[in-house]
Amino acid sequence: DIVLTQSPALAVSLGQRATISCRASQSVSTSSYNLMHWYQQKPGEQPKLLIYDASNLASGIPVRFSGSGSGTDFTLTINPVQADDIATYYCQQSRELPLTFGSGTKLEIK
Amino acid sequence: EVQLVESGGGLVQPGRSMKLSCAASGFTFSNYGMAWVRQAPTKGLEWVATISYDGSSTYYRDSVKGRFTISRDNAKSTLYLQMNSLRSEDTATYYCTRGRRASDYWGQGVMVTVSS
Numbered sequence: 001d002i003v004l005t006q007s008p009a010l011a012v013s014l015g016q017r018a019t020i021s022c023r024a025s026q027s028v029s030t031s032s033y034n035l036m037h038w039y040q041q042k043p044g045e046q047p048k049l050l051i052y053d054a055s056n057l058a059s060g061i062p063v064r065f066s067g068s069g070s071g072t073d074f075t076l077t078i079n080p081v082q083a084d085d086i087a088t089y090y091c092q093q094s095r096e097l098p099l100t101f102g103s104g105t106k107l108e109i110k
Numbered sequence: 111e112v113q114l115v116e117s118g119g120g121l122v123q124p125g126r127s128m129k130l131s132c133a134a135s136g137f138t139f140s141n142y143g144m145a146w147v148r149q150a151p152t153k154g155l156e157w158v159a160t161i162s163y164d165g166s167s168t169y170y171r172d173s174v175k176g177r178f179t180i181s182r183d184n185a186k187s188t189l190y191l192q193m194n195s196l197r198s199e200d201t202a203t204y205y206c207t208r209g210r211r212a213s214d215y216w217g218q219g220v221m222v223t224v225s226s
Contacts, residue, residue, distance in 0.1 A: 035211065037212040037213075046219055047155065047205070047216055048216070049214045049215075052212040053212070058214060090154065090155055092155070092157075092212070092213075094210075094211035094212065097169055098171045098172070099145075099157035099160070100157065101154055101156065102154070103154050
């Protein structure tokens with residue numbers, strides 16, 4: 001199985017940049033796609049897709065969210081961070097089955 | 111508006127069965143692969159199973175293979191998860207999701223508690 005590693009938590013100040021990383025145990029990229037996706041989950045709610053295929057913004061997601069990376073290293077950036085962004089962020093790969101998720105990074109306000 | 115509404119959860123004893131349903135609306139259900147993803151209390155997300163748009167292909171994580179069956183009725187725009195031989199470690203909120211790679215829409219989730 002492909003293991004995705006995320007830091008447990010990140011504290012940032014409002015209005016600053018947040019950078020959340022996800023490292024895969026093997027490449028999740030093909031010749032055409034980087035098969036890494038990002039989700040936001042607020043307490044008591046279902047997850048919401050933010051970014052698909054590493055860098056594509058999902059429908060209705062604000063442009064202050066962005067994604068980058070290829071191979072084994074990926075990043076979700078939120079700039080600037082707003083109070084409404086307090087949540088847990090998960091990466092997920094679809095390069096091979098089983099689909100796997102990272103353990104999540106909890107974004108906190110400094 | 112895309113909507114996914116799960117039902118059928120609750121408390122069940124170990125070794126018993128339960129069937130979850132997910133009613134889809136707001137899109138052409140028969141055009142999309144669908145999946146179930148679960149989340150144990152205070153834990154992270156775990157993929158459970160995926161089904162192709164026409165139901166011809168199904169995929170499962172190893173821990174549920176042989177016990178769970180994903181299926182769909184495109185005429186009713188409904189996704190199902192039949193869960194047999196339930197174990198305590200199956201206790202989780204189960205989410206119905208749209209998509210075979212990235213899940214672009216999620217239901218609100220249904221809680222399944224396996225306990226005697």
